[in-house]
Amino acid sequence: MTTVKKNNLTIYNSITKSKEKFIPINEGSVGMYVCGPTVYSNVHLGNVRTFMSFDMVFRYLKHLGYKVRYVRNITDAGHLENDEDEGEDKITKKARIEQLEPMEIVQRYTIDFHNILNTLNFLPPSIEPTATGHIVEQIEFIKAIIDNGFGYEVDGSVYFDVHKFNDTNNYGKLSKRKLEDLIHNTRALEGQSDKKNPQDFALWKKAEPQHIMRWPSPWSDGFPGWHLECSVMSTKYLGDNFDIHGGGLDLKFPHHECEIAQAEAAKGTSPVNYWMHANMLNLNGQRMSKSTGNTVNPDELLSGKNKFFSKAYSPSVIRFFNAQSSYRSVLDLTDNGLLASEKGYNKLMDAYRTLDTLEASKTSSINIDSWKKSCYDAMDDDFNSPVLIAQLFEAVKHINAITEKKETISSEDLATLKQTMHDFIFDVLGLLDSASETGNDGNKLDSAIALLIELRNNARANKDFATSDRIRDELQEAGIQLKDGKEGTTYSLN
Template identity: 80%
Template sequence: MQRHQDHTIQIYNSLSGKKEIFKPIEAGYVGMYVCGPTVYSNVHLGNVRTFMSFDMVFRYLKHIGYKVRYVRNITDAGHLENDADVGEDKITKKARLEQIEPMEVVQRYTVDFHNVLHTFNFLPPSIEPTATGHIIEQIELIKTIINNGFGYEVNGSVYFDVHKFNETNEYGKLSKRKLEDLIHNTRALEGQSDKKNPQDFALWKKAEPQHIMRWPSPWSDGFPGWHLECTAMSTKYLGDNFDIHGGGMDLKFPHHECEIAQSEAAKGTSPVNYWMHANMLQLNGQRMSKTTGNTVNPDELLSGNNKFFSKAYSPSVIRFFNAQSSYRSVLDLTDDGLLASEKGFFRLMDAINNLDELKAGTTSTFNVSEWKQKCYDAMNDDFNAPILIAHLFEAAKLINQIKDNNASLTSEDLEILKQTMNAFTFDVLGLKNETKSDTSTDKLSGAVDLLIQLRQEARANKDFALSDKIRDELAAKGIQLNDGKDGTTFSTN
């Protein structure tokens, strides 16, 4: 059992721009908030990378003995198009286009989000609050901000007075932006005439007559501002000042900047001690974009049904690929990179699966305790998974040497090696033990399912010659198709 007291963790704090020794507010406990998805579409692979990075942080903190309250929200209202204060709510727009209720949109894509994260072996957060479940808290927070002189109401909408706030505080300290520069670079936008200044952001928006998602408030029937939601939910469950706030680099400004301003305006204290930001995921050296078609979703990557990759990849291979790069680095998703990660992943799995077959010797030719400490040193250095993986491969090489009788470990050192390899590979990195044969079986199943689908299409088109050919060719390969009332299944001889 690891003791957090035995570890000194350094975290790169986006607020200070440097690594800092992690000192939790309460000894032995960590409060961590990560901005969750806006559930209006299938979860983006870049978002999966961010959540995967913080899943690893969560896992490691738990592994070394911290009691962690991990809060990751669901944004199910109030997030307008282009992260702006004007335009249409993303969820309402999706509901209008598909002619369904907004909460049907929320339900569909929340389920998708959970399914994808389950596929990638994520640990669930301690609390997963929704924006719509915390309207009362948000209204009370707005009242406090207004009473403190940093919010104003115009025509039923409430805005945060950035200029007034900046007189006594520093707006822009997280993103390293100066208000003067923001003023200079701001264009006059339609629909912003209600604001005192274009830099002010919405705390509450009055709903237009056609807006479906609305709640009563002292100012109007409307909905909360996107930035406000995270401030209300994070401080409710973690306190006015908590340890870690995480999210994607794209949220640093304006979302996280506004969170800081809201908390300081309402509570008089900085909300977060350590701000952590995961960097972008690129596809073949280019930014992912739906408009250019340079994008792939998790299901397409897992199934191989896409134009970018030569094959399907398992969830653990994708997790391993992600862990081979620092969470603060831009990660370029390429077929060559995934193929290399797959080879490395199976090499690591082979070594771990050989651990139980190793026989102890009378002497040790490898300093296991020193190696173990290096693994912890890597993770203690801003959760440096790439360095950790390098040490795991060092151990994999040792395992092969012991198997070939070119090295030896005492029974005590062998047990330490087993425990440490398993702990970091499965508990911390969140990988699952897979073998190449498992992947081959998955590939076979996917290929036969595709042929079954083609056969069904041939039968529907009355192309019985092709239908019979698919069945007969598979039978010749030892794969028997079985037609039943619930569809077609297959078995191998």
């Protein structure tokens, strides 16, 4: 049986707008679904922020000892332009522009998505289903909705009857939008005349003759509605009622609202206990937008080949930057912010490496158990990573004080400090040591600096202080700080 660490985890539930104690449906296990990308272009940095937030949630739940089934889908069909029921399929449109088969587009950008997430040290989900791999299940789901009286067919397309559903249920319970307000604010749009009401949404769309991606169904050759895909894949792998559903704040309405309605109409039960939404990512104080040019791709941020940032940033610096803000807060991506995060990350890793050089005493002047509890308290408070990082820097202060003989730590407390730092830095936050990020390059850097340290030591021994100071100062300008201690000279990256 899975052993879960004692915790008081609370999660901000978007549907109740309050923090609630997390009680899983099945003790020791968690089912979590997160809406994945529509693979018609390179993954957007704002989407990466959302996925990174839920990667941290996944990591912390696993760290607590839960057996987590994490499902994150790939939308490879049925997602129309502007998230409406009309228009051209995004993947089909890209295939037409680039003169490729739609599945070539899907393959290209799915690979890009995986490569970026692997580079940023994401854990893979437990299951990564695709919309095209679940057409049969989606057809059966639609049949159930129709049989229960909440779907209707018009000329080969099937729509969800929002008004009829709202008569006996509450459409808008997640977004807190009232149907009468939606009716009042709805404009008459072309192409919606086959619907009973403009608020109704597509469960199945009849394919036009030129539409490439199509499948046979009882109603027509066509394709599934975008909202339907997630309802089907989440409940197939996690059950009709599961623990956590996550996604970006922009998906709350209409996507997640429609998911709830579809599941309740088909299954007669609310699908999710805890709804979680990650907030938006801005760039230099403004919303990212391809139309205005205020956008940057993840690979451009990693390589430094962009017009917004002064240098390339490592995957761990990007993760550290993201974790310095709550997942529910708007995060503003700036060069100054990343530079500050880089310094903070290097300071944290420098302190962590110093742990192996600390000398234990018979007694401790530090309450390590209290500090450890504060780390868990932070993450138990709706995954509050900024407070966790603050507590990790409290540990950095203690490590420096122990190094300077201003504080003492027992061997038992030192072991606890090392393990707790390791758990939260690497397992929960998903950071990597800078040397491991660069692989062989890290080893080469170590060797090069070791040679410079040896040359500096020789210069000092020969009282050639001009040369020894020059080596130290030029390394400092390059962002490498030398530190002289009893055990010799070490270095850290600034």
